[in-house]
Amino acid sequence: MSYQLYRNTTIGNTLQESLDELIQYGQITPALAVKVLLQFDKSINTALSNKMKSRLTFKAGKLNTYRFCDNVWTFMLTDVEFREVQEVAKVDKIKIVACDGKNVEERR
Structure with missing residues (x-):
């Protein structure tokens, strides 16, 4: 879940x-x-x-792998640049797990 x-x-x-x-x-x-x-x-x-009010954007150098299972996305990225207004952070590798934050009962 x-x-x-x-x-x-x-x-x-x-x-x-x-x-x-x-x-x-x-x-x-x-x-x-x-x-x-x-x-x-x-x-x-x-x-x-x-x-949470702030927005974060990112630009990936390369998408190595991705997977969608049980309504959850998993991304493996390399050479990623994150931006929040004027701040920039760069990382060599990152794993992003994204899922729907709503409960199944709430979507009905």
């Missing part, structure tokens, strides 16, 4: 580790941990879609 994409970030991993520890010590139930993770999924997606 692409809705859970941000669980693999530093903050998502830290949250999961903390919840695992709380379960291990009997301070919360596994059911409560699942509820917390689901709320994290909703909150991070809402925050990113509502609070």
Whole structure:
């Protein structure tokens, strides 16, 4: 489920580790941990879609590979230039994972 994409970030991993520890010590139930993770999924997606105002453009030197699976695009690029207004950043290699941030139920 692409809705859970941000669980693999530093903050998502830290949250999961903390919840695992709380379960291990009997301070919360596994059911409560699942509820917390689901709320994290909703909150991070809402925050990113509502609070992010800046736009970033990029120009790729070369698209090495691309894949579309389970409604998720994955791009492997080399010699990429990112621009935000006047700032420019160049990278040799980058992997971009893009998916629809809306939940399946929200699209119906």
